[in-house]
Amino acid sequence: MFKRAFWFGAGTVAGLGSSVYVQRRVKRAAAHLPDRVQQEVTGAARRVGRGVKAAATEGRAAMRVREAELRARVADRPGPGSGPADGDHREGPEASPVG
Numbered sequence: 001m002f003k004r005a006f007w008f009g010a011g012t013v014a015g016l017g018s019s020v021y022v023q024r025r026v027k028r029a030a031a032h033l034p035d036r037v038q039q040e041v042t043g044a045a046r047r048v049g050r051g052v053k054a055a056a057t058e059g060r061a062a063m064r065v066r067e068a069e070l071r072a073r074v075a076d077r078p079g080p081g082s083g084p085a086d087g088d089h090r091e092g093p094e095a096s097p098v099g
Helices: 002-031 035-076
Strands: none
Touching: none
């Protein structure tokens, strides 16, 4: 248990530390860029964000359609006890006569 807690903590610290480091580096680099480049980068990031959001929305819609198809397929499947009309369909040990 201690090993897991240690490695979880180490991973969390490493992840947070690297995030802070990268954020500071990006801000420092952005401070030296001309305003026009900053605007272009910002616009590109926003477009990517919109594209990701649109893809996620489309994926959710497709997932709902597929789920509805699967639920309809399961609803159309015959349930237990819906065998032949004459009632000869048996399962389990009684299915084969002992002779």
